[in-house]
């Protein structure tokens with residue numbers, strides 16, 4: 304699933320390619336992808352609108368429209384946004400926006416866990432409640448170490464599961480949670496309340512660093528992620544533990560292991576992570 308760095312990469316590409324463009328036509332090929340409102344109304348509301356500023360919140364993309372309304376997109380597991388010449392047949396496309404100057408933006412989704420919402424007049428809370436309930440953005444300046452410590456207070460369960468909880472911190476998923484824990488020497492199943500002051504500090508810095516680093520490499524192409532023009536991200540070869548069971552730990556040489564944590568495959572070094 305695309306996480307913060309992948310969605311941020313797409314956001315930046317969208318700013319460059321589609322901002323300021325008029326939507327001339329909307330073609331819905333699979334109605335399930337349009338969550339709100341009805342497909343007919345969605346088309347009505349979206350056509351002739353100008354795509355304005357593009358924001359990201361967690362793993363959501365929020366495209367402002369010139370009408371004060373917004374288009375919200377979530378890529379789910381396998382969603383993609385592909386920018387191409389108008390009329391080009393894009394595999395698994397579900398919703399196609401034909402733009403001015405012979406361009407098109409296609410939302411494709413093999414598994415179908417992603418979606419699009421038309422949100423009138425900033426009524427995000429009403430239309431996309433999960434978006435309204437997101438935790439803080441880890442890369443915003445107000446996400447301080449102090450704030451992270453506060454958030455961790457009295458939290459139960461396993462640290463890795465907590466990091467992936469979107470209402471705890473927005474945008475962190477299975478891949479970057481594991482990388483941050485490895486870099487911090489923290490075992491994925493540790494209880495948040497057992498973390499020492501120094502461990503929390505390490506985790507805070509490593510989490511932010513790994514997200515920033517992944518953005519600079521335009522994300523990781525785990526499973527199906529590609530950018531707006533179909534290119535893969537470049538960060539995957541730099542992942543230290545994710546998907547590396549049986550390989551040697553880049554730090555100590557011990558074999559990387561895989562276990563299930565909260566139903567998700569989790570890679571770690573049993574020697575480095577305590």
Ligand SMILES: [Zn+2]
Pocket residue numbers: 552553554555556557572573574575576
């Ligand atoms: Zn190790």
